[in-house]
Amino acid sequence: MSWAEKVLQIDRRWIFLAIAIAVTIPFFLPLGLPVVITPPVQSLYDAVDELEPNAAPLLLSIDYAPATLPELEPMSMAILRHCFAKDVNVVVMTLHPAGYGLAERAVLNAAEEYDAVYGEDFAFLGFQPGVSAVILGMGINIRNVFPADAYGAPVDDLPVLQGVRNYDDIPLVISLAGWSAAEAWVYYAHQPYRQTVGAGVTAVMATDFYPYLDAGQLVGLLGGMRGAAEYEGLIQRPDQGVRGMDSQSVIHLLIIVLIAIGNAAYFISRRKKTP
C-alpha cells in the first residue's frame, strides 16, 4: 500500500476532529475580516431603507424551521433591527408551524432592544397552514386569513394594521425561509398581485433564486449566513452573522485543502496501479 492509499484510508473521525477545532478557534481568536457587500443584499437593504417610518408596514414572513436557524435567524434579527431603528412598522407572520415560536422569539427580542411597542410599531399574526392558499387569500383581504393576531386580538384593534386591507397597502414583503415558502411568495404574491417581494434563504437554495432576482421577481436576496453578515454590516450592528464569518473562512480553506489532497492522493494511487 502506497502512502497515497494510506492517506485515503484514514479514519474519518480525524477529519471530524479537525473540523471541530477549525470551527472553534476563530471564536476565541477572531480574525476580524471585513465583509464586502454584494448587490443582492444591498438592494434588499435599500428596499427596506426606503420604507416610510410609521406608515404602511413591512410584512415579514418568518418561515424557517429550527433546522436552518443559524442561517436565517441572524437575517430576521438584522431586518427587524433595521426597521425598529428607523421606526418602520413591521407585521410578522409565519407559514411554518415551527416558525411560530421562532418568529415570536425574534420579533420580541428585537422589539425589546428598541423599546418598540406591540400593536403600534409591530404585530405578530401567528401561523396559518396552507402556504399558497394563505398568500393568495391575503391578496384579497388580510382579515380573511388572519382575523386576529397570534394572541387573539382582532386585527382591526391593532393600530399598525389600521387601514391595511391587502397587498395594495403593503409596500414590501420579505420571506425568510429554508424551503419553498420563499418561492411561493413569488408565485402567489408577486405574480398575481404585483407585490414587491424580497427573500432571505439558506445558502443551499440561494443559487436557485438568481433567475427570480434577475427577472425582477425578487427585489433583493440574502443568501445564508453570509447574506445576514452583509446586512449586519449595512446596519452597522455586527452580530451572529459577522461573528460566524471567521470560522466560515477557515473551514472553507480547510475543505479546499482536503479536496486538493484527496484528489492528489487519488490520482497518484490510481496511476501507480494502472501500469
Place this chain on the structure above:
Amino acid sequence: MTFIWTTIGALLTLSIYSFLYKDNPFYKFAEHLVVGVSAGYYLVIYYFNYIHPNVFSPVFLLEIGGEPIGFGSFLWWMALIPGLLGVLLYARFFPKIAWVGRWALGIYVGGYAGLGLSPVMQARVIEQLRANALSIAGVEDPFAAMTNLALAVGIFAAMIYLLIAKRNLGAKNPLAKVGVLVVSAVVAYGGWLVLSLISSAGVVSLTNILLVIGLLGTLSYFFFSMKHKGILGGLARVGIVFLMVGFGASFGYTVMSRISLLIGRVGFLIDWVGQIRGIFGA
C-alpha cells in the same frame, strides 16, 4: 431558570454530536424525543391557530372571531363541510371505509394542483423568457454590434472547442484537463480584454450572449426527442458546461450552508460554556 433550560438544550446538542463518534443511546434518545415533541408542538399549533378558530369554534360554539353565527346558517355550513371532509381523511385507518377518504383527498389534490398551474407558467416560464430575451448587440451602432457578436461567438466557440476536442481525444490525464481549463480561461480572459477595449457595451453583449446560449444549451440538454447530434448536440455540450458551473456554485453554497449551521451550534455551545463559567466563577 434560563440557565437550566439552556443546559438542557446544550446537553441535547451534545447528544446529537455524539453520533459522529458512533451511533449510541444518547443520540437515539434525542432523536426519538424530538420526533415526539415536534409532533406534539405541531398538533397544538395547528389546532389553536387553525382548527379551533375556523372549524371547532364556528361548528360547536357557534362563533367566528368572537361574533356569534346562527346554527344552520351559511357560515356554519361553510365551516362544517370542510371540517367533515377533513375528518374523512382519517378513514384510511379503517380499511373497510378507507375509500371515503378519497373524496376529501380528491378535492385537496385537485385544488392544489390547479392552484399552482397558471402561476407556475407565469413565474417559471413566461417571466424567465422575458428576462432572457436580451439584446445581444449591446449598442445601437449596427457595425459595432456585428463586431461584438462575431468576437463573442468566436471566443466562446474557441473555449468550447478546446473543451470538447480534448474530451474526444480521450485524455485521461488530469494534468491535461487542467491544461485545457487554463488555456480556455486565458483565451476567454484575453477576448474579454479586447472586447472591453473596443467598447464597454461589448462586455454587456458578451454577457447577454452567454446567458442566451447557456439557457438554450441547458434546455437542449434536457430535450429527449432527438438524438444529440449536429447543432443540438453542440448546444447540449455547451449546456452541460453551464450546468456543471452552475452545480459548482450550488456545491460551494451548500457547503457554506452546512458549515453555517455548525458555526451557529458551536456558537450556542460556547455561549453556554460562558454561562457556566459565569455561574461558577471560574
Place this chain on the structure above:
Amino acid sequence: MMRRQIPLALCFIFGVFMTIQYFIPHHTIADMQERVLMWLQTLLAFAFLLGTVSLIKLHYHKIRNRADDRGYSFVALTGLVTMMALGFFHPQHNLPGSPFSLMFLNVQVPIEATMFSLLAFYIASAAFRAFRARTLEATLLLVAACIVMLGRVPIGDMIHEGIPQATRWILEVPNLASKRGVMIGVGLGMMATSLKIILGIERAWMGGGD
C-alpha cells in the same frame, strides 16, 4: 363509482376551477375561490395531523410487539403527550415564556438545528474521500465550487480581489443561465404532473384497492 369515479370527478372539478379562476377576476368567481382556498386550508390542517396519528400507531405497535428498541418508542410518545398536555391544559400556552414555548425553544429547536449541522462534518470527510475530478464535468464543477467557496468568505477578498469578482460572474452568468434552464424544465415537469392529476391520468394519490 362511489369509490373511484367520484374522487376523480371532484379532483377534476376543483382542479379545473382553480386553474381557470386565475384568468377570471369577476367577484362571483373570486368569492368562490376564497371559499375554496379556506377549504383547502382546512383539509391541509387535517391532513397534516394524519402524520401524528401514524406516528402514534407506529410507536404503539412497537411497544405492544415488545420490539427491541421499544424504550425509544416510550421516549417519543412521552414527548408527544407532554407537549399536548402543556398545549391543551395550560391556558396561556401561546404566550412567550410558557412551559410549552420553553419546551419548544429548548428541546425541539436545539435538536433539530443540530441534526443538519452534522452534515458539515460529513461534507469535510467527503471532500477528502469522495469528491473526485474523475471526469471533465466533475472537474469543472469542483473548480467552480472552490472559487465560489473562497469568493463568498472574507478571506477570499484578502487572497485576491479577483476571487469575489469571479464568484459574482459565476453566479450571475453561467449559474443564472443554467438555473433558469433547470427552472423552466422543472416548472414544466411540475405542471405536467399537476395536469395529469387533474385530468385523472395520474392516479397514484388514490392508493391501491378499488
Place this chain on the structure above:
Amino acid sequence: MVADKGRMSAKRFGTGLVTLLTLTALSLCPAPAAATDGALAEADSLAPVPSLAPPVNVRAVDTDNDRGSQIDVSWEASADVEFGRVEFYRILRSSHPDTGFAAVGRVGFTQTSYVDAGMEDETDYYYRVAAGAGEELSYSPTIGPVVSRPHWFNMGRLNCLVAVIIFVLAIIIFVTWAKGGRDLFIRRLPGLDEVDNAVGRATEMGKPILYITGLSGISDVATIAAINILGEVAKKTAEYNTRLIVPCADPIVMAVEQEVVKEAYAEMGRPDAYNDDDVFYLTRSQFAYVAGVNGIMVRQRPATILYMGMFYAESLVLAETGSSVGAIQIAGTDAVTQLPFFITSCDYTLIGEELYAASAYLSREPILLGGLKGVDAFKFMVGVLLILGVIAATLASSGVIEANFMAPLYATG
C-alpha cells in the same frame, strides 16, 4: 445608522403622545357611521388652507381586470412636496358631487396613487384628494362621476392562458398517442449503457449490486422512475446471476419493489434465484437509514451501487462510503441540491429529467412517455420563442425596428 437607546425611547414617547392626543381629539368629534377610517373629515366643514398646495390633475378610473368594487385614484404631487411640507395624502369619496365626502384612505407623500375598494358596483362616485401636514389639509377639486365594474377576463393574463392551453393540448395529445400505441421516439441515454456495464462488472467480480431508491414515498415521481429502472436492472442481474440488494426506507415502496424484482426474475426464467430477504425494509429515519446502508456497504463490499430516486442530505454520506469501498457508483435524481454531490462522487449521474427519460425509455409506459414528449414539445416551443425574443430585442435595440414585436408575449397582469 442605529440610534442610541435613550434617544430612541424619548422619540417613541413623543410619537406615542402625539398619537394619543390625535386619537383623543378625533374621538371627541362626531363621526358619520359610513367612515372606514378613524380619522374622518367632512370636506365642506373645513375651510381650505391656502398655505399648502393641493394635489393636481386628480384622476379616478375603474380598475382594469379586477373583481369589481375597485377604483384607481391617481394624482400629481402637490407643489409643496419638494419643500418637504407634505406629510401624507388623504383620499375622500362620496356618492354625491357636493357633500358627504368621507376619507377612504391615506398614503405617504411619496406616493401618487391609491386603489380604493369597497364601493358598490355600477354606482356613481366622486373623489377628492387632500395633501396633508399635521392637522392641515388642502383639497383638490372634486372629480367624477366614476363607476366601478367587475371584469370577466383578465386581459393581462391572455398570454398565460394561451400558454396553458397549448401546454394542456400538448400533454393530452402525446398521452393519447402513446396510449394508442404510436411509436414515440426518445433518445437512448448514455447513462443506461453505463448501468449495463456496471452490472457486467459486478458479475465479473462476483460481488453484489446495491440499489438504493431514496427516502421518498411511492407517490413521488422520482421513486416511480427509480422502480422502473430497478425492473430493468433486476432483469440483468437475473440473467447474469448476480446478487441484487435493495434496502428500503418506506414499507410500501418495499412491497412494490419486491413485486417488481420478483417479476423480472420470473420473466428471465429464473424465479428460483429471487430472494425475498434481499429486498427489505430498513428504517424511515434519515440518519438511521444512512447508518444501516453504510453497514451493508462495508460488510458486503458491493461492486456497483446505484442511487436512483429522491435524495435528501443523506446522499453525500452514502456516496462517500460507497466511494471508499471502491464501488462503481451511478446516480440519478431530480433533487437539484443533491446533484453536485452525486456528480463529484459517482462515476455517472443522470441529471434531473434524465431520470424520468430513462424510466420512460425503459418502461415505455404511455403516461410517462406521453408526459415526457408533451413537455419536450413545449420545451421546443420555449426554445424557438427565446430565439425570436433575442432577435426582436437585438433588432429593437440596434434601431432596425421601432418596437419589440415580442413584447405582448411577456405581459403580466
